[in-house]
Amino acid sequence: MTASLPPMPSAAVWKLSGAQVINRLRLVTGLILFTYVLTHFSNHLLGLVSLDLMQAKQGDFMGFWWSKPGTYTLLGAVLIHLGLAYWALYRRRSLRLKRWEAMQLLTGALIPYMLIEHVITTRVAFELYDLQDSYTYVLWMLFGGEKQALQAATLVFAWLHGCIGLHYWLRLNPWYDRVKPWLFALAILMPTLVLISFFQTGREVMVMMRDPAWQAQTIAAMKLPPPDKAAHLIALRDGIRWGMLGLLALVFFARYARNLIEARQQQVRVHYHGGKAVAVPKGRTLLEISRMNNIPHASVCGGRGRCSTCRVRVGQGAEHLPPPDANEARVLARISAPPGVRLACQVRPDCDLEIAPLLPAQAMPHDGFAKPEQTHGVEMEIAVLFADLRGFTTLSEQKLPFDVVFILNRYFAEMGEAIGAAGGAVTQFSGDGVMALFGYEREDPTYAAQSALKAARRMAERLEALNQDFSHDLDAPLRMGIGIHQGLAIVGEMGHGRATGLTAIGDTVNTASRLEGLSKEFHAQLVVSEQVLARAGIGLEGAARHSIVPRGRTVPLEIFALARALDLPLLR
Numbered sequence: 376m377t378a379s380l381p382p383m384p385s386a387a388v389w390k391l392s393g394a395q396v397i398n399r400l401r402l403v404t405g406l407i408l409f410t411y412v413l414t415h416f417s418n419h420l421l422g423l424v425s426l427d428l429m430q431a432k433q434g435d436f437m438g439f440w441w442s443k444p445g446t447y448t449l450l451g452a453v454l455i456h457l458g459l460a461y462w463a464l465y466r467r468r469s470l471r472l473k474r475w476e477a478m479q480l481l482t483g484a485l486i487p488y489m490l491i492e493h494v495i496t497t498r499v500a501f502e503l504y505d506l507q508d509s510y511t512y513v514l515w516m517l518f519g520g521e522k523q524a525l526q527a528a529t530l531v532f533a534w535l536h537g538c539i540g541l542h543y544w545l546r547l548n549p550w551y552d553r554v555k556p557w558l559f560a561l562a563i564l565m566p567t568l569v570l571i572s573f574f575q576t577g578r579e580v581m582v583m584m585r586d587p588a589w590q591a592q593t594i595a596a597m598k599l600p601p602p603d604k605a606a607h608l609i610a611l612r613d614g615i616r617w618g619m620l621g622l623l624a625l626v627f628f629a630r631y632a633r634n635l636i637e638a639r640q641q642q643v644r645v646h647y648h649g650g651k652a653v654a655v656p657k658g659r660t661l662l663e664i665s666r667m668n669n670i671p672h673a674s675v676c677g678g679r680g681r682c683s684t685c686r687v688r689v690g691q692g693a694e695h696l697p698p699p700d701a702n703e704a705r706v707l708a709r710i711s712a713p714p715g716v717r718l719a720c721q722v723r724p725d726c727d728l729e730i731a732p733l734l735p736a737q738a739m740p741h742d743g744f745a746k747p748e749q750t751h752g753v754e755m756e757i758a759v760l761f762a763d764l765r766g767f768t769t770l771s772e773q774k775l776p777f778d779v780v781f782i783l784n785r786y787f788a789e790m791g792e793a794i795g796a797a798g799g800a801v802t803q804f805s806g807d808g809v810m811a812l813f814g815y816e817r818e819d820p821t822y823a824a825q826s827a828l829k830a831a832r833r834m835a836e837r838l839e840a841l842n843q844d845f846s847h848d849l850d851a852p853l854r855m856g857i858g859i860h861q862g863l864a865i866v867g868e869m870g871h872g873r874a875t876g877l878t879a880i881g882d883t884v885n886t887a888s889r890l891e892g893l894s895k896e897f898h899a900q901l902v903v904s905e906q907v908l909a910r911a912g913i914g915l916e917g918a919a920r921h922s923i924v925p926r927g928r929t930v931p932l933e934i935f936a937l938a939r940a941l942d943l944p945l946l947r
């Protein structure tokens with residue numbers, strides 16, 4: 376694939392693009408509506424205590440939304456959110472959606488239609504005819520018959536729609552996975568309790584209504600509008616419902632007309648690297664083109680230009696693409712995307728293009744998190760550490776599989792923590808071996824060498840502690856060999872799918888591995904190259920000095936073998 380570079384992001388990356396403005400408006404209005412639902416639901420929860428308490432505290436919860444600023448805020452949010460939803464529906468070239476996206480779209484379309492009667496017979500009736508829309512009135516109106524089920528479904532749909540939106544918004548944050556179980560529990564608990572409250576208080580009202588005196592007094596207090604005004608309210612409800620349906624039909628008609636026009640226009644060919652080529656009308660995004668042609672393509676944020684998981688490397692034709700807008704440029708900068716990489720959900724090709732999706736279709740949100748530049752592949756000086764357990768094969772033959780796995784997992788946990796605490800990253804646990812890199816996140820050879828030596832010392836400490844824990848379970852203590860070398864290596868994320876991770880390749884890595892192997896031959900716990908000691912600025916008194924010729928090299932390498940890594944000088 377010939378990689379021609381697209382133009383770099385324009386200088387005005389700080390400006391908001393049209394798509395960014397729309398995304399933010401959708402988010403802000405969505406948050407306003409969710410806050411409204413949350414306060415409304417919180418008020419409902421008091422119904423679990425009593426109807427009187429729920430009614431008495433209504434002003435506290437809903438006071439802001441009843442005020443003029445609150446009303447305009449809410450009304451504005453509804454209109455903008457709805458308008459943006461229609462616009463998004465028009466803009467979407469493909470209606471092939473992921474399950475949760477489809478659910479969000481469906482609930483979003485149904486909620487206004489289902490909710491409008493409730494709004495007309497409460498707030499609008501109050502504003503127009505001074506109807507007193509207390510909870511008693513609302514429950515009396517809704518309870519019994521199909522309205523009750525409709526209202527319950529509306530509550531659930533509104534909550535579900537908001538939760539899906541929040542999930543899509545928050546899931547790109549690294550901390551989200553930690554709090555997700557709690558949020559999920561809350562997402563289930565809240566509507567469940569609200570529904571219990573709804574049915575409990577509704578039944579309470581219906582029982583009280585059996586008392587003719589109470590019923591007469593309560594209905595009088597409601598100030599129900601006379602029949603002609605009630606008919607006006609119903610006409611208003613029907614008019615709005617027809618209006619919404621008409622608007623929806625208009626959107627679909629506009630989509631149909633646009634698709635017809637585009638189908639007659641010149642087509643562009645998109646060639647997937649190593650895969651098929653498709654011809655499509657202009658105007659669709661690369662992500663839509665993938666979806667329309669059943670080509671699996673990652674899109675964690677659903678094409679909103681936020682997650683970066685749809686990213687593709689663009690080959691031929693890239694030079695004809697317009698530069699990324701501010702939003703796309705910001706997302707690409709966040710992941711340190713190299714030149715030639717674009718977001719498939721933001722690029723609408725108007726010429727033939729060659730692309731290669733960079734992530735598997737099952738990419739997860741964390742694939743879109745900010746990453747250091749090194750993950751894309753750079754050559755840099757790092758320290759590489761290999762460690763291996765001595766005689767573990769024999770041990771594993773004498774132990775039950777469960778014991779072997781338990782011991783190994785304890786060992787890996789201890790070594791992983793020791794390496795992490797020293798500033799390194801474990802890149803591989805394989806068999807009973809460990810590989811770790813140091814200094815890959817910053818160009819500082821001294822830091823890399825010192826971190827690797829610190830890690831070796833800590834690993835030896837942890838192994839001693841582990842051997843004490845296992846003293847009654849093992850015939851002989853666990854023994855470990857460590858090799859450390861430093862030099863240039865190619866560092867980057869390598870692998871495929873979920874088996875992708877940071878690693879390094881090159882002579883430095885091979886030599887570090889060889890030093891670990893030599894530790895057995897030299898009866899040493901640690902074998903370290905001269906380069907590491909020189910970079911760390913330390914000498915090793917009492918270490919045996921050897922000279923080896925690494926494979927493929929002619930120049931000998933000076934190495935030092937230390938019986939105990941615990942004898943390494945303490946580094947700060």
Ligand code: FES
Nearest residue numbers: 678681682683720
């Ligand atoms: S699908 Fe998320 S950025 Fe394109």
